[in-house]
Amino acid sequence: MKEDTKLAAAGRPHRRPSHPVNTPVERASTYLFPTYDDLIEGGKNIVYGRLGGPTHRALEEGVNxxxxxxxxxxxSSGLMAVNAALLAFVRAGDHVLVVDTVYDPVRKFCDRFLKRFGVETTYYDPMIGAGIEDLMRAETKVILAESPGSLTFEVQDLPAIADAARKKGAKLVVDNTWGAGYFLKPIALGAHVSVQSGTKYLSGHADCLIGTLTSADEATSKQIFLALLQLGSNVSADDAYLTLRGLRTLSARLRRHQENGLALAKWLQKRPEVDRVLHPAFKTTPGHAIWKRDFTGASGLFGAVLKPVAPPALKAFFNAMKLFGMGYSWGGYESLCIPVRPEAYRTANPWTEKGPTIRLHAGLEDIEDLIVDLDRAFAAMNAVKE
Ligand SMILES: Cc1ncc(COP(=O)(O)O)c(C=O)c1O
Known part of the structure; x- marks a missing residue:
């Protein structure tokens, strides 16, 4: 079966003589066992609500x-998934390598939380490739990549980084939220764990928070399971259901996000107010050749650096938008546009662009309406400039 067919079939119920199309929501904290022996053996699969029930298993099967x-x-969230993937493999005295373009709350987790427990973090240039070997120490246990970075969209050479990690006995964890598991397959490229904020494209409707962790092998998966278990992470059956429903339409939605994203990016590139578009499908974005080699497409999230403009004009741009929403997420069906500040986070290779950076999420609306909205925003910006 081809991938889209498998995604339609994964985790579906097969009860007879008739059954619903979808695996139902099974809300439960407590599962009862019919006999003493069943209780003591713990039921191999469904034991206690926090460990997940049939709705969770169906989603896990689909994402896998x-x-x-x-x-x-x-x-319980994408952030919990990334942080658990770090905690699963480190102890006091260890070292982790984290890409400089990482999602900022993960950076804070490393700089504040991991540091308190004696784990040191070094941030690396997203374009480092095989050069990462020079940063590895005997105590380096994890390399955390995010490709592309979700503010500035540099694409990383994951096979080269995976080779270095495997040579030196470290785990490569990849935040795969942008590729959504559909456009990028980190495990096939050598990663040990592929993590997603399912809050974004997997669920796809801006109405739940969830994280996924897919391991390449049994030993890695056991470490991930124990970290989640001991941290007490929980996902409601309702959120698992919503995400599984999202998974059924993922490929169709992503193709439309891609189409709208590329059309908007091309339009923006021609605007006199725009200095540079930040999109992996554009030659001007670092790692474009790697994107062509390793990805099968592009999702709807990308950025642009505007030519320098005074703060009141930038404010007018955002306040004039009627269709694009301003909010700190992406991956839903709706378009979003926000100002971002990569210069505030980077340490390994500082962000030195002079103009402001904006981030857009191309939703599923009609592209002509989206362009009218951005055109209106630029007109408002220019009116303040004059
Ligand atoms: C790339 C990336 N990874 C992880 C996360 C965290 O996901 P969540 O909000 O589900 O905790 C986000 C959220 O914006 C993200 O953009």
């Missing part, structure tokens, strides 16, 4: 097919 892994586990 998508990511091509050994096993998938769920976490």
């Amino acid at each position: 097919i998508l990511e091509g892994g050994f096993e998938t586990r769920l976490a």
Whole structure:
């Protein structure tokens, strides 16, 4: 079966003589066992609400097919998934390598939380490739990549980084939220764990928070499972259901996000107010050749650096938008546009662009309406400039 067919079939119920199309929501904290022996053996699969029930298992099966892994586990959010993937493999005295373009709350987790427990973090240039070997120490246990970076969209050479990690006995964890498991397969490229904020494209409707962790092998998966178990991460059956429903339409939605994203990016590139578009499908974005080699498409999230403009004019731009929403997420069906500040976070290779950076999420609306909205925003900006 081809991938889209598998995504339609994964985790579906097969009860007879008739059954619903979808795996139902099974809300439960407590599962009862019929006999003493069943209780003591703990039921091999469904034991206690926090460990997940049938709705969770169906979603795990689907995401695992998508990511091509050994096993998938769920976490209470994308941030919990990334942080659990770090905690699973480190102890006091260890060292982790984290890409400089990482999602900022993960950076804070490393700089504040991991540091308190004696784990040191070094941030690396997203374009480092095989050069990462020079930063590795005997105590380096994890390399955390995010490709492309979700503010500035540099694409990383994951096979080269995976080679270095495997040579030196470290785990490569990849934040795969942008590729959504559909356009990028980190496990096939050598990663040990592919993590997603399922809050974004997997669920796809801006109405739940969830994380996924897909491991490449049994030993890695066991470490991930124990970290989640000991941290007490929980996913509601309702959120697992919503995400599984999102998974059914993922490929159709992503193709439309891609189409709208590329059309908007091309339009923006021609605007006199725009200095540079930040999109992996554009030659001007670092790692474009790697994107062409390793990805099969582009999702709807990208950025642009505007030519320098005074703060009141930038404010007018955002306040004039009627269709694009301003909010700190992406991956839903709706378009979003926000100002971002990569210069505030980077340490390994500072962001030195002079103009402001904006981030857009191309939703599923009609492209002509989206362009009218951005055109209106630029007109408002220019009116303040004059
Ligand atoms: C690339 C990336 N990873 C992880 C996360 C965290 O996901 P969540 O909000 O589900 O915790 C986000 C959220 O914006 C993100 O953009």
